[in-house]
């Protein structure tokens with residue numbers, strides 16, 4: 006099949022970027038989107054041009070590296086797909102395809118389609134962990150957790166941190182990512198001791214990273230390759246309100262009599 | 264105090280402020296619409312004045328034993344003003360953050376779940392803000408009223424105020440904007456306060472739709488009925504002339 010690609014080329018964060026047009030012939034409908042870029046890069050190298058820089062690692066939809074916006078949609082047109090899992094049979098023969106990086110102030114472009122997502126790492130560092138004593142792993146069934154709770158926590162934990170939620174959000178908000186990480190730990194018994202500290206610190210860090218503010222469009226949920234629900238955003242808001250309310254109370258439970 | 268500041272400093276805190284003030288404003292607007300429907304209550308046979316005027320007088324006298332004439336009314340007004348200001352200030356601050364968060368837009372725009380309602384919140388909100396100012400100048404102070412505005416004669420003021428065709432048109436358009444704002448806003452409020460869940464999400468969406476539709480129909484009925492003379496009252500040319508003369 007034939008393809009007309011418009012790919013965002015940008016030398017560095019400091020330089021201005023632009024779309025460049027590439028016409029491709031004989032693309033196999035069975036190849037993945039990343040393989041098309043590989044093919045294109047081979048042609049570019051043969052012509053002595055600089056290849057397109059893009060991120061990839063696992064190529065099986067679990068690492069969250071392959072970030073690019075394809076025709077206005079993070080990871081392309083198919084729901085619940087990463088770019089590496091997207092096949093060309095989902096495009097029409099002769100299609101025009103725009104490929105651009107995540108567009109967010111918190112994700113500066115490194116080069117071409119590669120963006121710097123260390124803002125996500127800093128959100129995790131601010132509270133996305135549990136404190137456990139070292140030693141051998143505890144007996145798995147020593148802390149019983151309900152099936153529903155564990156499923157909800159597990160669904161949040163499927164987040165691969167790709168950043169599609171931020172890319173899709175018209176506000177450039179990281180609410181879904183942050184909410185998924187907060188809920189995944191906050192739901193489980195091991196996450197309880199730091200639960201309220203965690204939500205306050207992670208929301209605070211999210212704000213420091215130049216992300217926008219969620220207005221509940223729900224675009225993140227559509228774009229998420231793991232289908233993470235915006236119910237976690239509701240849970241994050243709830244925990245945030247509770248955490249603030251808990252701060253109002255005296256930690257030792259002292260009550261004013263007069 | 265530090266706690267309040269820390270809470271408000273975060274985006275989630277500002278959103279909660281928007282949700283709570285939004286709730287106050289929605290509740291007020293529902294009450295306002297209910298009161299407006301007195302427009303259809305007709306004339307009180309005993310006094311010969313319109314029941315809507317009685318209702319307006321009641322709003323001034325309620326609680327007057329405790330708080331003096333129009334005391335409660337003014338408390339409500341100040342409360343609403345504070346709610347509006349907090350709602351607007353948070354909205355402006357959050358919008359600026361969000362606009363800075365996406366410095367360059369995509370070459371192809373594609374929306375899958377954002378609706379015209381959710382995408383027009385900012386513009387609709389600005390329009391409603393201007394409308395509220397005009398509306399107060401129109402029927403509360405009478406500054407921009409068509410002709411013959413008289414304090415306390417609410418029914419007559421409505422009848423004359425809605426005579427030029429563009430006035431009811433502006434009001435109906437504003438109510439459409441309000442309905443659109445609340446179609447997303449009411450549900451968004453639940454989500455921001457963290458009370459939504461998949462189990463009752465349909466219920467939350469449903470409440471938003473019902474509020475939007477009822478407010479649109481209820482509010483629009485008054486300007487339309489006044490303009491087209493669909494209601495009994497002093498809409499006769501002679502009564503109109505008398506109002507204009509006075």
Ligand code: FES
Nearest residue numbers: 064068069071089
């Ligand atoms: S390359 Fe790992 S998810 Fe696509």
